[in-house]
Amino acid sequence: MTAAPPERLRQAGLAALEICAVAALYYGSATLGLIQQLVGGQVTPLWPPTGIALASLLLRGLRVWPGIALGAFLVNVPLGPSVPAVLAIVAGNTLAPVCSYWLLRRTGFRTELDRLQDALGLIFLGALTGMLISATVGSGTLALAGALSAEDFWPTWSVWWTGDAMGVLVVTPVLLVLRFARWPKDARPARWAEGLLLLAATVFVGFLETSSTPLLFLGFPLLIWAAFRFQLAGAALCALSVSTFAIVAAARGSGPFAGHDLLTNMITLQAFNGSSSLTALLVAAAVSERNQTQTEIARACGLLADMVAEATAGGHHPRLPGRGDTTQPHADRPETPT
Numbered sequence: 001m002t003a004a005p006p007e008r009l010r011q012a013g014l015a016a017l018e019i020c021a022v023a024a025l026y027y028g029s030a031t032l033g034l035i036q037q038l039v040g041g042q043v044t045p046l047w048p049p050t051g052i053a054l055a056s057l058l059l060r061g062l063r064v065w066p067g068i069a070l071g072a073f074l075v076n077v078p079l080g081p082s083v084p085a086v087l088a089i090v091a092g093n094t095l096a097p098v099c100s101y102w103l104l105r106r107t108g109f110r111t112e113l114d115r116l117q118d119a120l121g122l123i124f125l126g127a128l129t130g131m132l133i134s135a136t137v138g139s140g141t142l143a144l145a146g147a148l149s150a151e152d153f154w155p156t157w158s159v160w161w162t163g164d165a166m167g168v169l170v171v172t173p174v175l176l177v178l179r180f181a182r183w184p185k186d187a188r189p190a191r192w193a194e195g196l197l198l199l200a201a202t203v204f205v206g207f208l209e210t211s212s213t214p215l216l217f218l219g220f221p222l223l224i225w226a227a228f229r230f231q232l233a234g235a236a237l238c239a240l241s242v243s244t245f246a247i248v249a250a251a252r253g254s255g256p257f258a259g260h261d262l263l264t265n266m267i268t269l270q271a272f273n274g275s276s277s278l279t280a281l282l283v284a285a286a287v288s289e290r291n292q293t294q295t296e297i298a299r300a301c302g303l304l305a306d307m308v309a310e311a312t313a314g315g316h317h318p319r320l321p322g323r324g325d326t327t328q329p330h331a332d333r334p335e336t337p338t
Contacts, residue, residue, distance in 0.1 A: 019067035022056045026071025029171075045269050046247055047163040049075070050134070051171025053097035054126055058104070058111050058172075059179055069094045085145040092137025096164065100130025111176050113232050114292065119285035123278060127168035135161035155263065162270045169277035170243050173236035181233060195234075198226055202238055206245035214256035216246060216272050223276055227283035231291075235280035243273045 029048035053068045072093040073086065080086030103125040110118050139157040142148035148156055184191070205218045219242035226234035250257045250269045257265045 015063055018060055018064050019070070022052070022060075022064045022067030023071040023074070025052050025056075026068060027074050030071070030075040033167075044163050045159065045166065045250065045266060046170065046243065046273070047167040048171045049093075050097060050131060050164040050167035051169075052167075052175065053093075054100050054130075054168055055172045055175035055179075057097055057101040058109075058176070062098070062101070065094060065098055068097060081142070081145045081147040085141050085147070088141040089138050092134045092141070095137070096130050096132075096134035099133055100126040100168065103130060112180060113173060113176060113281070113285060114288040116282070116285045116289055119281040122172065123169065123281060126172070127165040131161055131164035131168065134164050159266055162266075162274070166243070166270065166273050166277070169281070170240050170273065173232060173281060174240050177233045177236050194229065198222065198230070198234065198238070202241050206241060209242075209245040210249045210252065210254055212254055212258065216249075216256055219246075219272075219276055220279060223280045224283055227280055228287055231288050232281075232284045235284035239277050239280040242276050246272050246276075 026049045029052050033044050033046060033048050049071065053071075056064050056067070069090055072090040076086045076089050076093075080089060104121055107117075107121050107125065109121050109126075113119060113122065135157050138160055139148065139153055142156070143150065143153050202222055205215070205222060208215045208218060223235060223238050223242065226238040246269060249255045250265050253259075253265070256268060260268070
């Protein structure tokens with residue numbers, strides 16, 4: 001029996017390391033997500049592991065899916081009613097991001113999120129469509145296992161689905177941004193000052209969201225500011241911050257979440273988080289497309305100017321050949337004195 005080549009051993013070791021890293025990130029983010037749960041058990045208004053799972057697949061490929069399954073198993077073992085129920089929930093939590101990944105790849109999704117079609121794909125295919133699998137399998141499994149009553153099925157399903165979808169909308173863009181983020185070397189001091197001002201304003205509005213004053217709407221000007229001036233990098237981080245503060249306010253029952261029942265608070269929270277994520281992604285993608293178009297136009301104008309300058313410097317005036325003459329140019333006409 002011959003030993004495997006060192007290169008194959010190295011690739012296998014890297015693959016195993018990636019799987020373990022994805023499992024650890026999935027488990028750690030699930031622990032954080034369960035801290036602010038509004039519905040008991042396994043259902044939360046924001047489930048970050050789905051965003052981590054989809055980002056891992058988009059960046060590293062399908063080979064990391066065992067890490068998603070392992071992380072989901074470790075999370076659901078102490079929560080599930082039985083071993084078969086846990087395995088079914090793990091299957092749903094694994095298939096959902098894999099399905100989202102397949103749908104996005106089929107439509108030509110680019111991880112830079114610099115096109116409007118990429119933002120729309122992440123919203124409608126990655127978040128809203130793919131996460132139907134995890135919500136349906138999870139809620140159905142709990143109902144069949146007797147851990148969920150018939151009248152609680154649809155409320156649980158809706159919270160499960162929106163929580164998983166919010167994880168994709170809020171967490172995945174941030175991870176994709178970190179993958180391509182570079183330290184700005186030539187940024188002007190005014191640019192740094194604007195970034196710090198946006199950060200301070202986001203924190204200030206976040207504390208207002210968690211106070212007794214119902215001022216959730218103040219987050220939208222910040223999202224638009226971040227998207228226009230800092231594109232996806234600023235919009236994704238701003239959306240994550242605004243949504244996190246809103247979840248904290250909902251868990252405390254403060255601000256616009258005070259004095260309402262759980263269903264009303266969930267509808268308010270998910271509507272706000274969904275609207276903020278949609279605003280951030282769509283505006284950032286539209287601005288990126290505009291900037292790319294301006295860059296392409298400037299490049300085309302530059303090439304045209306170089307061609308004109310080269311033709312002028314050489315004294316050559318290109319002319320269209322006459323009918324039936326494709327080999328010899330026409331004689332130059334005498335120039336009219338001015």
